[in-house]
Amino acid sequence: xxxxxxxxxxxxxxxxxxxxxxxxxxxVEPGICIDLGCGxxxxxxxxxxxxxxxxxxxxxxxxxxxxSSLQEEEQNYxxxxxxxxxxxxxxxxxxxxxxxSSLSFCNRKNFDDLWNKIVDSISKDGYFxxxxxxxxxxxxxxxxxxxxxxxxVIKLFSSFKIINFKEVAKNGKTALGxxxxxxxxxxIAKKK
Numbered sequence: 001x002x003x004x005x006x007x008x009x010x011x012x013x014x015x016x017x018x019x020x021x022x023x024x025x026x027x028v029e030p031g032i033c034i035d036l037g038c039g040x041x042x043x044x045x046x047x048x049x050x051x052x053x054x055x056x057x058x059x060x061x062x063x064x065x066x067x068s069s070l071q072e073e074e075q076n077y078x079x080x081x082x083x084x085x086x087x088x089x090x091x092x093x094x095x096x097x098x099x100x101s102s103l104s105f106c107n108r109k110n111f112d113d114l115w116n117k118i119v120d121s122i123s124k125d126g127y128f129x130x131x132x133x134x135x136x137x138x139x140x141x142x143x144x145x146x147x148x149x150x151x152x153v154i155k156l157f158s159s160f161k162i163i164n165f166k167e168v169a170k171n172g173k174t175a176l177g178x179x180x181x182x183x184x185x186x187x188i189a190k191k192k
Contacts, residue, residue, distance in 0.1 A: 017186070019131065021097075024046075035047065035055070037085060041069065067170075076164075081123065087110065090117075093187060107144045119191075133148070134153075139180070160189035160191050
């Protein structure tokens, strides 16, 4: 838990991911969003400040951290749920589900069940904005995570129209300063 909060402190003011900025430029009418694995709330705060009502879900209790960045009137746009999304999660219907840097932390054996719940929660003409770690990521040998080929990611979106798909492979560092090779698939998709 200490490492998680160190990570959250380092990422709470980081740049908004490109896929979420691109989505926001699409000028979709704000509605209800689920931010799955919200961490320090960077994406949740950005969405709330752009008119979305956000259900922020994380396994750590980061609600105070998120609320500290919101104005009083914005507080009503946030509902926080402390829950491990890998097991027995119930997702309500939403217009947008955001999952940046979170889904690959689900154990692969539990991933299909989680993914089915995600797909079911997104309303018709609703959107998914998120990413998945690829098989060439330097963490790909971690047994309790999920890594994907390009074809596997595309197959996940059989009931969606993929609006933007970007594969990223680069050397860099984690938020905690550890060297890492990143292999990520960033996706924006609209449910059919």
